[in-house]
Amino acid sequence: MISIRNVVKTYGSGDTAVHAIKNATIEIEKGEIFGVIGFSGAGKSSLIRCVNLLERPTSGSVVINGTDLTKLSQDQLRQARRKIGMIFQHFNLLSSSTVFENVAAPLRLNKTPKEVIRKKVTELLELVGLAHRAQAYPSQLSGGQKQRVAIARALANDPEILLCDEATSALDPQTTESILDLLLDINKKYNLTIMLITHEMHVVKKICDRVAVMEEGGVVETGTVLDIFSRPQQMTTKNFIRSIFDDQLPEGLLDRVHHVPGSRLVRLTFIGESTGHPVLAELTEKFQLKPNILFGHITQIKDTPFGYLVIAINGDSTVLDKAVDYVKQQGIGAEVIEHV
Ligand SMILES: Nc1ncnc2c1ncn2[C@@H]1O[C@H](COP(=O)(O)OP(=O)(O)OP(=O)(O)O)[C@@H](O)[C@H]1O
Numbered sequence: 001m002i003s004i005r006n007v008v009k010t011y012g013s014g015d016t017a018v019h020a021i022k023n024a025t026i027e028i029e030k031g032e033i034f035g036v037i038g039f040s041g042a043g044k045s046s047l048i049r050c051v052n053l054l055e056r057p058t059s060g061s062v063v064i065n066g067t068d069l070t071k072l073s074q075d076q077l078r079q080a081r082r083k084i085g086m087i088f089q090h091f092n093l094l095s096s097s098t099v100f101e102n103v104a105a106p107l108r109l110n111k112t113p114k115e116v117i118r119k120k121v122t123e124l125l126e127l128v129g130l131a132h133r134a135q136a137y138p139s140q141l142s143g144g145q146k147q148r149v150a151i152a153r154a155l156a157n158d159p160e161i162l163l164c165d166e167a168t169s170a171l172d173p174q175t176t177e178s179i180l181d182l183l184l185d186i187n188k189k190y191n192l193t194i195m196l197i198t199h200e201m202h203v204v205k206k207i208c209d210r211v212a213v214m215e216e217g218g219v220v221e222t223g224t225v226l227d228i229f230s231r232p233q234q235m236t237t238k239n240f241i242r243s244i245f246d247d248q249l250p251e252g253l254l255d256r257v258h259h260v261p262g263s264r265l266v267r268l269t270f271i272g273e274s275t276g277h278p279v280l281a282e283l284t285e286k287f288q289l290k291p292n293i294l295f296g297h298i299t300q301i302k303d304t305p306f307g308y309l310v311i312a313i314n315g316d317s318t319v320l321d322k323a324v325d326y327v328k329q330q331g332i333g334a335e336v337i338e339h340v
Contacts (some may be wrong), residue, residue, distance in 0.1 A: 001193050002028040002051060002161065007060035009046045020046040022217040023060075028210075030160075033187055033194045035204040035225075037240055038214035044197035047214070048163050051195060052084045053077060064161070082110070085154030089166040091146040093138040099125065099149050100134040106156040124152040128182060144175035151182060155190075162186070164196035168203060180207050201240040205229070205301050213237045225301050230269045230333050245297040247310055253294060257338075263314040265294070266324060269333035270307035277330055280311070287323045289313045310337070 009021040021043045028034040038044045049055040051062055053069050062069045069080055093102050103121045112120075125131045128148035138146055147167060154162055164183070168176040184207050187194050198204065204211050204225055211228055213221040213236055220234045232238045242248065247267070257263050268279065275298065283289045295310040313320060327334040 001030040001032075001065060002026075002034075002195060003061075003063040004028075004047070004051065005061045005063065007047070007050055007057045007062065009043070009050060009055060010058045019217055021050070021057075024214070024217075024219050026212050026219060026222065028193060028195055030193055031187070031191045032209045033183070033196070033207050035208035035211040036195070036197045036214055037199065037201065037204055037211055038197075039199060039236070042214040043217040044199075044214055045165060048165050048195060048197045051161075051163055052081055052086060054086075082106075082157045083159050084161045084163060085157070085159035086163040086165065087147065087150045087154050087167045089169045091138070091143075091150045093146055093149055093153075095138050098135050098137060099130060099141070102138070102149050103152045103156055106153060110157070120156065121152075124155055127155075127186070128152045142175070143171050144179060147171065147175075147179050148182065151179075151186070155186065158190075159192070161193045161195065164194065166198060167196065169198070169200070176203070177206075183207060201243050204240075205244060205299070207302065209302070213240070226271055226304060226306065229301055229306060230271060244299065245308060247295050247297075247308065249294055249310065257292075257294070257312045260312070260314050262317065262320075263312050263338075264320055264324075264336050265338040266311050266313060266327075267333075267335045267337050268307075268309040268311065268327065269335075270298075270305075270309070271331075271333075272304050274331045275305040275307045277332060279327055279330060279332055282326070282330075283313065283323055286326065287315075287319055289315055289319070289323055 004024055004026040007021055007024045011018040011020055024047055036044050036047060046055055050057045057070060067080065069077060072080060100121055103124055104117050107117045107120060125134055128151055130145060130148050168179050171179060180203065183194060186192055208225050210224050212219045213234060215236045221237050228237060229241060232241055257265060280291045283291050291311040291313050293309060293311055298305065298307040324334050324336060
């Protein structure tokens with residue numbers, strides 16, 4: 001659906017050149033919610049703006065449904081962009097137009113008949129829960145309501161793709177939740193492909209199917225959100241996951257574990273059904289171990305329960321090896337993070 005191939009974006013030239021995207025390749029499937037996460041300056045905004053050519057890549061291609069946008073004429077590009085809606089962190093609404101007129105704007109540009117516009121805008125405002133504010137002006141709305149208007153406007157031309165540039169970064173946590181729920185809703189209802197950029201792992205955890213992690217202009221890791229949470233490879237990814245659950249154990253606690261010879265610290269990860277598995281009881285029953293829980297967290301990644309436990313076990317090393325293997329056979333991730 002969206003193929004970002006070897007995209008490079010350099011601003012300026014010579015000594016002052018900024019290499020915002022060094023070489024990014026991402027494939028996004030139809031109907032998927034794909035997140036790009038990275039710290040400030042990683043190149044996320046530049047990347048998402050290259051998808052609809054708000055920024056033209058310095059090299060590389062952006063292929064949407066088989067068409068390379070970088071090869072289109074201005075007129076063809078205008079046509080192609082109709083199928084790509086976009087929302088922004090600061091909403092970008094027309095302040096002197098009503099909510100109705102903001103949503104109608106893209107349709108008026110296409111010279112859509114008045115009656116069709118009235119019907120479509122009414123439908124969209126109902127979808128985003130703002131039918132009763134059609135005659136209000138943006139200044140009379142809350143941030144969440146403004147973003148709802150922006151979403152309605154982005155959907156006016158029945159796009160196949162919605163690009164979200166830090167769409168919830170200016171909103172409080174509760175409003176963020178409701179906007180993310182709305183995005184999930186429209187993704188399901190219209191099988192809309194959504195690409196979003198964010199610096200909040202919470203956003204990725206709640207709505208994304210897959211995620212790419214960006215660092216210094218490059219994509220350093222890509223995978224399903226469950227994979228990324230259960231087996232993060234890069235330090236940046238681990239740091240983002242720590243913003244959701246910080247498994248750094250306090251020094252004092254580690255010291256105590258370090259004083260018990262033959263101890264192992266094991267990180268267990270439970271996904272889906274395995275969250276219901278009484279594995280600690282089994283370690284006691286089958287291996288006569290006495291697991292000591294040092295850290296635990298259970299959460300939901302999109303629709304799937306995800307649990308995370310750090311335990312200390314000690315005993316004979318052959319028994320500990322067998323116990324760890326047994327846990328893995330039960331479909332539970334088990335990674336020995338420290339031997340004492
Ligand atoms: N129009 C521009 N002209 C020159 N440099 C730019 C421009 N836009 C972005 N940059 C630079 O490109 C790099 C990547 O910026 P970009 O905004 O894409 O990153 P980001 O990950 O979205 O960061 P943030 O979350 O802070 O917006 C930064 O060093 C930035 O200063």
